[in-house]
Amino acid sequence: MYRQLSDPSVTCAAPGAAHGSGTPSSDCALCAVRGRAICAALSPQEMGALDQATTASSYAPGSTLVRAGDARQHVYTLTSGALRMVRTLADGRRQITGFVLPGDYVGLTETAHHRHDIEAIVDSRVCRTPMAQMRQLRDRYPHLERKLLQRASMELAAAQDTGLLLARLQPSERLAHFLLRLAARSTQPGASGDTVALPMSRGDIADHLGLTMETVSRTFTKLRQQQLIALPQLHLVQILDYPALRGLAGDTV
Template sequence: MSWPPFDSPCLAPPPDDAGPLGPCLHCQVRHLAVCSALSPEEIQALETAASVQALEPGAVLARQGETRRHVYTVTRGALRLVRVSADGRRQVAGFALPGDFVGLSGAPTHQHDIEALAATELCRFGADAMQRLGTRYPHLQAKLLERACVELDTAREQMMSLARMTPIERMGDFLLRLAARQARAGNPGPAVALPMPRADIADHLGLTVETVSRSLTALRTRGLIALPGTYVVEILDPAGLKALEAA
């Protein structure tokens, strides 16, 4: 299996004059992460509980049903969250991109398989250590709660969207959401990286691979997007994509 070439804002090494605050303060996705709520002094405390974990493309971070021992912030690359039903059907629940927090759950076990889509770097915290930090710094706890609420709202909105949208509308909505996430991470477009293969998009949107390909071709034919490469889409007409749902 070939893996998409994908790179995103990462945990950059601190500059020579970074001083004692270490890499967390200079993380390029800090403004997207839950630690954005912390002061420099609190960042120092966070660093003592953090470690960096690197994953090769295709590596498994966790399996569904395993005890949840760590939480993670994606600092480079991308992850996919996969759930396999009792009858063996595969559903891609979502994708974690730089700045996303992974592992936040009230359950003691992982609810999904978590797999690396590309070379990926994570900032890792013990689940218990993060809970203690949340108690110590209430605004961090508030940021975690806010993140959980946003994820819940997004999941509900996506569920409703999938129920009422045509395949082409689903594809357009997916591209706009992905573009917005990458813009927040420092890539304003129009080129949008697709860190996932077509099969993952299909399993995420409830479509077949063939329907995903046809939908992308239809969007290109309408002049809404360009397809310069397998893993890149250029959004030429964001308003036109947005208008698909209202059509």
């Protein structure tokens, strides 16, 4: 999952800084990602009900929100920063199954326990709503339920795409797909020159795409030399040639 990182209203700090533990309440009406999060389906009056049930917390880079096996008690909506969803394989290797970006939510499924560790990549702020209150809101406001179903369908499609990436595509094709998906969630792509933030490390990207970090670095260099992308900073990528990048990704985007 990749979403809303190049919006100027959304902060995405570089890795390394630290945050405090959080504050006891949220302010949904002033939230920078309100128009893109699941609460966008609510009216101002309905938003008040959500606000009363929600608390906001901040997480420093590398800190863990939940661990695999923890009871699923809350729905988490990311308002700034970036998170990674991590699964540790039997042999100790790490697999990143997805990235949570501003406006995304996690935790709203019917399973009793979390299947992944959820970790902050950069300084991140999260709104936390108890599962019981979220169920009440879903029952009370059918349009919120429709919004949640729409987002669940998008997540399923993203998971299926990731399976395809790991099974069939070459490294350059995987990275092209990843960058195009990230750009699609952060802007309305189509014109060359879109700049997209990359809060995750090259190692994170490698563990998501099923590659080594060295292969990811070489592939970034290859795409840059082909003038498909530019790398103005470590955590920024500029897409210079959308048609060529789409051609490389094939029919996976």
